[in-house]
Amino acid sequence: MKKVVIALVGQPNVGKSHLANAISGSNLKIGNFAGVTVEKATAHFSQEEFAIEFIDLPGLYSLEDFSADEKVTKDFLLKGEYDLILNVVDSTNLDRNLLLSTQLLELHKKMVIALNMDDEAIKDGIHIHAEMMSTILNIPCIKVSSKTKANVPVLVETIIKTLKAPFVESKLIYSNEVEEQLEKIITFLNEKRFQHHTMSNRQIAIGLLWQKKEIYALMHEQPLYIELQPLLNNALGHVYMYCECDDIEEVIHNQHSAFASGLCAEVMSLKTPKSKNLTQAIDALLIHKLFGLPIFIFLMWGLFQLTFSLGEIPMGWIEEGFGWLGETLGATIENEALQSLIVDGIIAGVGSVVMFLPNIMILFLGIALLETTGYMARAAFLLDGFFHKFGLHGKSFIPLVTGFGCSVPAYMAARTLKNKKDRLLTMFIIGFMSCGARLPVYVLFAGAFFEEEMAGNVLFGIYISGALLGLIAAKVLRVTAFKGEDEPFVMEMPKYRLPSLKLLWFVVYSKSIMYLKKAGTYILIASMLIWFISSYPQNSLIEESYSAKIEALQATETEAVEPSLEQNATEASAPQEEAIATLENEKNEKLMENTYLGMMGKTIEPLFAPLGFDWKMSVATLSGLAAKEVIVSTLGVLYSLGDEVTEEDSSLREIIASNMSFASAMAFIVFVMIYLPCLAATVVFAKEAQSYKYTAYLVLFTFATAWILAFITYQVLTLLA
Amino acid sequence: MDLSHVNTHQKVLIKAINAQNTLKKRLLSLGFCVGKTVEVVETSLQKNTIKLALGFSSVALRLEEAKLIEVEALS
Numbered sequence: 155m156k157k158v159v160i161a162l163v164g165q166p167n168v169g170k171s172h173l174a175n176a177i178s179g180s181n182l183k184i185g186n187f188a189g190v191t192v193e194k195a196t197a198h199f200s201q202e203e204f205a206i207e208f209i210d211l212p213g214l215y216s217l218e219d220f221s222a223d224e225k226v227t228k229d230f231l232l233k234g235e236y237d238l239i240l241n242v243v244d245s246t247n248l249d250r251n252l253l254l255s256t257q258l259l260e261l262h263k264k265m266v267i268a269l270n271m272d273d274e275a276i277k278d279g280i281h282i283h284a285e286m287m288s289t290i291l292n293i294p295c296i297k298v299s300s301k302t303k304a305n306v307p308v309l310v311e312t313i314i315k316t317l318k319a320p321f322v323e324s325k326l327i328y329s330n331e332v333e334e335q336l337e338k339i340i341t342f343l344n345e346k347r348f349q350h351h352t353m354s355n356r357q358i359a360i361g362l363l364w365q366k367k368e369i370y371a372l373m374h375e376q377p378l379y380i381e382l383q384p385l386l387n388n389a390l391g392h393v394y395m396y397c398e399c400d401d402i403e404e405v406i407h408n409q410h411s412a413f414a415s416g417l418c419a420e421v422m423s424l425k426t427p428k429s430k431n432l433t434q435a436i437d438a439l440l441i442h443k444l445f446g447l448p449i450f451i452f453l454m455w456g457l458f459q460l461t462f463s464l465g466e467i468p469m470g471w472i473e474e475g476f477g478w479l480g481e482t483l484g485a486t487i488e489n490e491a492l493q494s495l496i497v498d499g500i501i502a503g504v505g506s507v508v509m510f511l512p513n514i515m516i517l518f519l520g521i522a523l524l525e526t527t528g529y530m531a532r533a534a535f536l537l538d539g540f541f542h543k544f545g546l547h548g549k550s551f552i553p554l555v556t557g558f559g560c561s562v563p564a565y566m567a568a569r570t571l572k573n574k575k576d577r578l579l580t581m582f583i584i585g586f587m588s589c590g591a592r593l594p595v596y597v598l599f600a601g602a603f604f605e606e607e608m609a610g611n612v613l614f615g616i617y618i619s620g621a622l623l624g625l626i627a628a629k630v631l632r633v634t635a636f637k638g639e640d641e642p643f644v645m646e647m648p649k650y651r652l653p654s655l656k657l658l659w660f661v662v663y664s665k666s667i668m669y670l671k672k673a674g675t676y677i678l679i680a681s682m683l684i685w686f687i688s689s690y691p692q693n694s695l696i697e698e699s700y701s702a703k704i705e706a707l708q709a710t711e712t713e714a715v716e717p718s719l720e721q722n723a724t725e726a727s728a729p730q731e732e733a734i735a736t737l738e739n740e741k742n743e744k745l746m747e748n749t750y751l752g753m754m755g756k757t758i759e760p761l762f763a764p765l766g767f768d769w770k771m772s773v774a775t776l777s778g779l780a781a782k783e784v785i786v787s788t789l790g791v792l793y794s795l796g797d798e799v800t801e802e803d804s805s806l807r808e809i810i811a812s813n814m815s816f817a818s819a820m821a822f823i824v825f826v827m828i829y830l831p832c833l834a835a836t837v838v839f840a841k842e843a844q845s846y847k848y849t850a851y852l853v854l855f856t857f858a859t860a861w862i863l864a865f866i867t868y869q870v871l872t873l874l875a
Numbered sequence: 876m877d878l879s880h881v882n883t884h885q886k887v888l889i890k891a892i893n894a895q896n897t898l899k900k901r902l903l904s905l906g907f908c909v910g911k912t913v914e915v916v917e918t919s920l921q922k923n924t925i926k927l928a929l930g931f932s933s934v935a936l937r938l939e940e941a942k943l944i945e946v947e948a949l950s
Contacts, residue, residue, distance in 0.1 A: 216904035218897075247931040250906040407903055433933070434916070443920050535935045539923025542937070548924065572897065642898050643937035646905060647926060 155205045158317055159235065163227065163258060164242035165251055166213030167528070167648035169270050172300040172657055173242055174208045177310060201314055209236065215646075217257045222569035222577075231261060238264040238317060245275035245282055245297070246649070248422055252414035259291070259326040262357055266294050266313050273299040274649075279425040287421040292325040301654065323354065328409045331396035335389035336363060342385055346378045362386055363393065365402050433649045437532070446536045453529075457520040458614040461593070465513035469597075472512075473805065476505030495685055499791060503681025506790035506806060507673045507783040510594040514669050515662050517590050521559045522661040526653035530555065531645060538643055544625045545632025547571060548643050550580040554624070557587030558617065559665070561835035564589075565842045573641035578843060579631055585831050585856055586624030588617055590669075591782035595826050598786055602811040603819055620827050627859065635851075672781065680784045684777060684791050687750040696748065700741035704734055746792070765825065765861070766818030766868040775825060781832045817871035821864040829860035876948070878913070878941040879925075886914045887946040894943045902944075906930050912949060 162170045178197035197208040214224035217231070231239070241258055243251040248269075255267060269275075269282055287295040294312045298305040327333060339359035350358060350372075361369030363386075373379055394400045397408060440446060480501040487493040524530045530552055538548025549570055557564035564584045571577040588596070600612040707730060746752050747769070754776075755769030762772040770792045778785040786806075793809045810819070830836060830853055840849040881887050889911050892902055906929050907913075916933065917926040925941055927934050 216900065218900045218904065249930055250904075250932060253904060253906075403900070407900070411903070411908060434928075437917065437926070437933075441917055441919070441926065443918070447920070531935070535924050535926065536919060538935075538937060539919050539921050542923065548935075548937075640939075642894075642901075642940045643924065643935065644898070644901055644905060644940055645935045647933040647935055649933075 155200065156203055157205045157207070158237040159207050159209060160238045160240050160313065161231065161234070161236040162208055162210045162240050162242060163231065163254075164213060164270075165215050165244065165254055166646065167651075168213070168242045168244040168251065169300045170213065170242045171210050172654055173268060173270055173298065173306075174210050175654070175657055175660065176298075176300045176303050176306050178208065201310060204314060204317060206313075208240075214254070216254055221572045226569075231258075236263075238266065238313065240313065241265060241267045242270050243267055245269045245271050246278055246280060248280075248282065249415055249418040252418055253410055256326060256410040256413050259293070259324045260360065262321075262323075262353070264316055264321055265324070266296065266309070266316055267291070268309055269295055269297045270300055272297040272304065273302050278431070281423045281425065283421045283423075287417065290325065290417060290420065292322060323356070326413065329396075329412060332363070332393055332409060335392055336360065338389060339363065339382075339385065342382065346381075348376070348378060363389060364406055431649075433528075436650050437647075440529070441532050441535055446532075450533055450536055455614050457517070458617060459610040461513050461516045461520070461610075461613065463610055465510075465516050465597075468512040469509055472509045473505070476501055476509070480505070491689075494689060495682065499682050499685025499689075500678060502790045503684065503787035504673050504678055506786045507594065507677050508670065510597060510783070510786075511666060511669060513593050513597055514590050515666050517593065518559055518665040519658065519662050521555060522658055523653065524555060526651070526657065528648040528650045531647045534645060535647065541625075542640070542643075544629045545636070546580065546583070546625070546628050547573075547576050547641050549641075549645060550576070550583070553580055553584060554587050554621075557584040557589060559590050561585060561587075561589050561831040562838050565835065565838045568842065571641060573639065575636045575638045576641045578848060579628060579636045581839060581843060582631055582852060582855065583624040583628050585835075585852075586620050586627060586828065588620050588827055589782065589831060589835075591832065592826055594783055594786045595778075596823065598789075598807060598810065599819055599823055602807045602814075603816060616823060616827065623828065623859075623863070672783070676781055677783055677787055680777065680780055681787050681791060684751065684784075684788050687754070688746060688752070688792060690749055693745060693748045696741065696744045700737060700744070704737050704741075707734055707737070751792075764868070765821045765864045766815065766872070767822060767825075768814075768818075771814075771818070771822055775822075775829070778826065779830065779833055781834070782826070785826065815875075817868050817875060820871055821868035824867045825860045825864040827860075828856060828863060830856045876946055878915075878927075878936075878944040878946050879938050881915050881946060883915050883918060886912055886949045888912055888949050889944060890947050891945040892943065893945060894940070898940070898943075902940075905934055906932060907934075907944065913946070 162174055164170050174197045178199045196210070199206055209230070211227040211230055212223045214227045216224075217228050218224075230236075239258055239261070241255050243255060258265060267287075269284060269287075272282075275282065282297065284295045284297045294316060296305060296309045296312050298309050300306075328336070336356065336359045339362060340355050343355040343358065348355065348358075353361075358369060358373065362373065362382075373382065376382075390402075393405060397405045399405055399408070440449060442449075480497045483501070484493050484497040487496060524533070533555070534548040534551045537551050541548055541550060550568075552570060553564045553567035556567045561584055564587070565581055568577050568580045568584070571580060596613055596616050597609075600609040600616070604612050710730075747756065751773055752769065755773040758772050758776065759767070759769045762775070767775070770789070773792070774785045774788040777788045789810065790806050793806060793813070814822075836849065836853070839852060840846065843849060876887075878887070889907060889909055891909060892899060892907060894902055911930065914928040915925055916928050918924070922938060924935055924937050927936060
C-alpha cells in the first residue's frame with residue numbers, strides 16, 4: 155500500500171470538513187500539527203493500492219497570509235509534504251472561490267477541484283459546466299455535494315486516477331501582454347538550454363516575473379543570470395506599463411482575478427434571476443436593528459438553561475452509578491488502605507468529574523451549532539459596535555465564545571485576528587469566559603446554594619458577569635498596556651446552513667472522548683495523588699486519643715444501660731450517639747489537618763483567609779491549576795474522606811451546602827471564574843503569544859484580579875448577612 | 876461618494892478602493908473590485924457595522940472601512 159497525503163484547501167465555509175467526512179465515512183480525527191498548535195482534522199481510508207490521509211487545513215480566502223490562521227495553511231502548502239491538493243469550491247459563489255484556485259494552480263502540484271454544494275447551486279439556478287471547466291484548466295473538476303453525497307465516489311475515483319497519472323501542467327493563462335513577456339523569457343531559457351530538474355521553464359519564467367524570492371535565489375547562481383537580468387528588467391517594465399500599475403502584487407492579483415472571472419463567465423450560467431433567498435429573510439430578523447441583540451441574548455440564555463436543566467437528568471444517574479460502584483467495590487476489598495484509595499480516591503475523584511459529561515456535551519453542541527449554522531458571524535456583526543467601545547474587535551467574539559468551551563482552542567481561534575495587539579488583548583480576556591471545565595464547579599455550587607428553578611439563571615448570571623468583567627478588563631488593558639491602531643472589521647457573512655447531524659455528532663463525540671480521556675488519565679492521577687497526600691502521614695496519636703474518648707463514652711453508655719430498663723436505654727443513648735458522632739467528625743477533621751495536604755492547606759490558608767476560604771477550599775484552588783475539573787474532584791476526595799459519619803449526606807452538593815457559608819462559596823465562585831485557566835491552556839497561551847513576558851503578565855493579572863474581586867464579594871456578602 | 880454614505884437597499888458601483896496593503900488585499904480577496912456592484916443590505920443599531928451584498932456573497936464592514944471604498948450611484 156502506498157501512503158499518500160491529500161491537502162484539503164478552500165475558502166472558509168465551503169464545507170471542507172463535511173466533504174472529508176462524506177468521503178471517508180466517519181474516520182475523521184482531530185489532532186495537532188507537530189510544532190504548531192493548530193487543530194488539524196485528518197481522515198484515513200484505503201482505496202485500491204493507496205492508504206489515503208486527508209488533511210483538513212484551516213480555510214483561507216487567498217494565499218496572502220492576512221491572519222495567523224491562514225499562514226498555517228500557506229506554510230503547509232509551500233513547505234509541507236503532500237501529494238495532491240483537493241481544492242474545495244463553493245459552487246454558489248464560484249467567482250470569488252476561483253480566485254484562490256488560480257493561486258493554488260501556481261503552486262504546480264497535482265490538483266483536483268471539487269465543486270461542492272452542487273445541490274444548493276441547482277436550487278439557486280446556477281449551472282456549472284464542469285467538463286468545460288476541466289478542459290479549460292486541464293485539471294479535473296468534479297461536481298459534488300457533501301450533503302447529498304452525490305458524485306462522491308466519482309470524486310474519489312478521479313483523485314485516485316490523478317494520483318496514479320504523472321503531473322500535468324495546468325492551463326492557467328494570463329493576459330496577452332503578460333503572456334508575451336513570459337514567452338520572451340521562456341525562449342531565452344530554452345535557447346540557453348537551461349533545464350531545472352523539477353520546474354519547467356514556464357514555471358521559472360512566471361516565478362521571475364512575479365518576483366518570487368526562491369526563484370531569484372535559484373537563478374542568481376546561474377551564469378546566464380547576467381544576460382537574463384536586462385531581459386527581465388525590460389519585461390517587467392512592459393508589464394507595469396500595460397497594467398497601468400507598478401505594484402507587482404496588484405498586477406498579480408489583477409491577472410488572477412481576470413482569469414477567475416473569465417473562467418467563471420465561460421462555465422457558469424444563471425437560469426433564474428437571483429431572488430431574495432432564505433439567508434436574507436433570516437438575516438432580516440436575526441440582525442435586525444432592534445431585535446437582533448435581544449434575540450442573541452435570549453439564545454445564549456437558552457443555551458445555559460438547557461445546559462443545566464437537561465444535563466441534570468443523566469447527571470443523577472451517573473452519580474448514582476458511581477455511588478453504587480464505590481459501595482460494591484468497597485465491600486469486596488479487604489485491605490483498608492486499598493479500599494480507601496479506590497473508593498475515596500479514584501471513584502470519588504473521577505466520578506465527580508465524569509458526572510458533568512452531559513453538561514459538557516450540551517455546551518459543546520451549542521457552540522458547534524453557533525459555528526456551523528453561520529450565526530457566529532452575525533453575532534460578531536451585532537456585537538462589533540459594542541465590543542469596539544471596549545477596545546475589542548467584533549471578530550474577538552469567536553475566540554471568546556470558543557472560550558466558553560475550552561481556553562486552549564480559544565487561544566488558537568484568536569489567530570483570526572491579524573493585529574498582534576488585538577490578538578493579545580483578546581487572549582488576555584479569554585480567561586474571563588468561563589471554560590467548560592469550570593462548569594462542574596458552577597453546577598455544583600449553584601445546585602448547592604440555590605433553588606433548582608434558579609440554578610439555570612444563576613449559571614447564566616455567572617457566565618454573563620464573567621463576560622462583562624472581561625469587557626471591563628479589556629477596556630482597562632486597552633488604555634494601558636495595549637494602546638494602538640484598531641484592526642479593520644471586514645468579514646464574510648456565510649449563508650445560513652443546516653449543519654450536518656453527522657458532523658455535529660462528530661464534534662460533540664470527539665470533545666466528549668477528550669473529556670473522558672482527561673478524566674481517565676489526568677484526573678485519575680490527580681485524584682490518586684490528592685488522596686495520598688490527604689491520607690498520609692497517618693497520625694496514630696490523634697487516632698488513639700479520639701478512639702480512647704469514644705470508647706470512654708461508649709463505656710459510660712453501657713454502664714448507664716445496665717441498671718436501667720430496656721425501653722429507657724434507647725432514649726438515654728440518643729445524646730450519647732450524637733456526642734460520639736461529633737467526636738468521630740472531629741477526629742477525621744484533625745486527622746486530615748495533619749496530612750501533607752492539610753499542612754499545605756494550612757500554610758496557604760492565611761493567603762486565602764480574607765476571601766473566607768477554609769484550607770480545603772484553598773487546596774482546591776491550587777489543585778485547580780492542573781485542570782479546573784480537579785477542583786471538584788479535590789473537594790470530592792476531601793469531603794468524602796471526612797464524611798464517614800454522616801452517611802445520609804452522601805451527595806457532595808449537600809455536604810458543601812452544609813459546610814460552607816454562602817459568602818465564602820460566592821467568593822470561591824468569583825475566584826474560580828477569573829483566575830488562571832489550567833496549566834495546559836497557559837502553555838498554549840505562551841506558545842501563541844510567543845512571549846514569556848506576556849505569559850507572566852497573564853498569571854499576575856488573573857491572580858490579582860481574582861483575589862481582589864473575591865475579597866470584595868466575600869466582604870460585601872458578609873456585611874449584608 | 877464613499878460607501879458609508881449609501882442608503883440601505885441602494886445599489887452602487889465601486890469606483891476605487893483606497894485601502895492600503897493588507898486591508899486592500901483582504902478586500903480584494905473577499906470579492907471587492909473596481910466595477911462591481913454592491914448593495915447595503917442592513918446596518919447595525921448605531922450604524923457601526925454594515926452588511927453588504929456583493930456578488931453571490933454577503934460581507935460585513937465597519938463604517939471606517941466603508942469610508943475607504945469610493946462608489947457612484949448606479950443609473
